[in-house]
Amino acid sequence: MTAAATATETATLSVSGRTLALPVVTGTEREKALDIARLRTATGYITLDPGFGNTGACASGITFLDGERGILRYRGFPIESLAESATFTETAYLLIYGNLPSRRELEQFSTRLAERAALPDGMERFFDLFPKTAHPMAVLSAMVTILSTYSPALLNPYPAREEMDEAILTLLAKVPTLAAYGYRRAQGLPVVPPRRDLSYTANYLQMIFGAPSPDPAIVQALRQILILHADHEQNCSTSTVRLVGSSRANAFSSVAAGVSALWGPLHGGANQAVIEMLETIQRDGGDYKKFVAMAKDKASTFRLMGFGHRVYKNFDPRSRIIKKACDQVLGTLGVQDPLLDIAKHLEEAALKDDYFITRKLYPNVDFYSGIILRAIGIPTNGFTVTFALGRLPGWLAHWKEMLESPGMRIGRPRQVYVGPAERPYVPLSQRG
Ligand SMILES: CC(C)(COP(=O)(O)OP(=O)(O)OC[C@H]1O[C@@H](n2cnc3c(N)ncnc32)[C@H](O)[C@@H]1OP(=O)(O)O)[C@@H](O)C(=O)NCCC(=O)NCCS
Incomplete structure (x- = not known):
């Protein structure tokens, strides 16, 4: 579309x-x-x-976002309804193909994903070449690029519709496996192969934790997190995917670039940064007010992580859903996380503070998502990988939409040059 x-x-x-x-x-x-x-x-x-x-940068029919009114819709469907009722696979189909799938379309799509979830023979050995200290986002970006070397038939710069579909299915199916294998190998654990009888989300959890039947409460929590992250129109990583894809680089390199853009703490990396900030406050004795003051101090580079958004200037609808889910998930799992109390105090203090009020800074999606991921058992440096998994359908939907747009051109911004005017070259011997 x-x-x-x-x-x-x-x-x-x-x-x-x-x-x-x-x-x-x-x-x-x-x-x-x-x-x-x-x-x-x-x-x-x-x-x-x-x-x-x-x-x-483009006209797009995928996601509508109104930052003033706190509205987010995928293909016209409110995020609240999708987070409440849809599966992640259904949401991915919706984003990529434009409509909610029929039962038959969904079954077919899910089967095609399950059939492709295993990694190509021999690819697993690459995981053992990374140092144990490697950040999971670096590993994921590298492995998505390595996956392209196993898929030469999917690198056509002018892909036919079937080739585009195959690239989309390959990435959607194999990225969870890459993410889970990366985690297991970094822990020195044997990998757990994908299973066809589980949902996309449950399969990911079983590949990570190795438990044959993941706790339904955890599956639900992750399903919701993935849906809330699935697209967000022209954000930094999606714009990166579109820009890289506009050079007619393939889907793999475009997605690998998207993973790299997402890694930054001002973007997807904020979910890791929020937990690290809350842990620092905890270690410091819980004095959250000191950190609010530091965030306001222009002499400091510290920012309240998980706060503020380029587009949302009233509230982030995703953060409302996630805050509610956070209480529910921790309650269901019987987890008492002191970081949740610190987060709530911090939010309350910031929302009452003039600095945050006048700048319209509110908690964003990353403020509470990390606490849920922590409760699920995902290690802090793996949070952004989970975000990437959620954002993947959005990236692929934008890549496809761009390639199918009539008159698509390479993305190439201009600049205002402010460097030196022309000057003569001075030979080294005359430069002193
Ligand atoms: C999301 C973010 C990158 C948006 O950036 P942006 O649209 O370019 O907004 P700006 O950086 O211009 O911020 C506007 C003002 O609010 C301040 N501000 C923005 N976010 C802030 C934060 N989290 N803590 C403290 N001050 C913040 C800026 O210092 C600036 O103040 P000034 O007008 O006095 O100079 C920014 O709000 C941020 O860094 N947030 C923390 C990281 C985060 O949670 N990212 C995830 C986003 S989903």
Whole structure:
């Protein structure tokens, strides 16, 4: 499914005595954009928008996000309903193919995934080559690239629909196996092969922990976390996947780049950083107010991890769902985590503080997700891998949407050069 936006009105731009009519593009939810595609040709000017706060890089039909009203919908379906009722596989199908699958389509999709979950013969040995201290995100990114070496038929820069589907299925099916094997090998444990009789989420848990039938409460908690992370329109890692994919690099290298972008603590790595921050507060005697003060101090680089969002300026709908789930999961599992109390105090203090109020900084999805992952037994440095697993359908949906968009071009931003003006080369012998 490709996305197109229509121009409904025009805006007029005057620059250096020239006037240019800019088409105004309106989206489904009436958000408006100035189409500046002709700007440079017509005026010689470009736009400058560091951090892309005002730049739409594409039209997309996958996810709608309204940061002011705290709305998140995948293909039109509210995140709240999907988190409540959908399976992760169903959500992945929805994101990638545009509609909720029929029972038959879902069965077929699940079977095709289960059939592809095992790793190619011999690939397992690569895990033993990483140092035991390797970060799981580095291992995952590397292993996704290595997977491409086993899939030469899926590297076509202009893939036919069947090749695109096969690449999508291969990645969706094998990334959980790569993630779980990476974890087991790093612990010095034998790998647990994938099973066809379990759901996507339950299979992942059994590959990690080796328990033949994972606790249903844990399966539910992970299902919800994965769905909440499944897409978030043009975030850093998804934009990375699209940019890499726009050079007609294959799905594997695009996803490997997405994993790398997600690793950063301002993006997916925040879930690990939140727990590390809460542990630091705990070790420090629990004085959360000191850390709120430090987050406000412009002389410090410390930020309240799990707080703030580029787009959400009211509340993050995912964080509301996750906070509720956090209490439920810990209750069901009988886990008492002192970090949860610290998190709640920290949230309360920040939400009352002028600094956070005026800047519209609220807890984001990462603030409570780590506490659930900890309760499930996932090690802290494996949290972002779980995020990657959740985000994978979103990355693949965007990759497919982009390749299927008519008129797709390589992504290539411009810049304003501020370096030295032309100067003559000085031979080394004359440089002193
Ligand atoms: C998410 C994030 C990267 C968004 O960044 P952004 O849209 O570029 O916002 P900015 O960095 O411009 O922040 C705007 C203001 O709020 C402050 N701010 C933003 N997040 C903050 C935080 N978590 N703690 C303290 N101050 C914060 C900034 O210092 C800035 O203050 P200023 O106007 O006085 O300079 C940012 O809020 C952040 O670093 N959060 C912590 C990491 C995190 O949880 N990431 C996961 C996101 S899902």
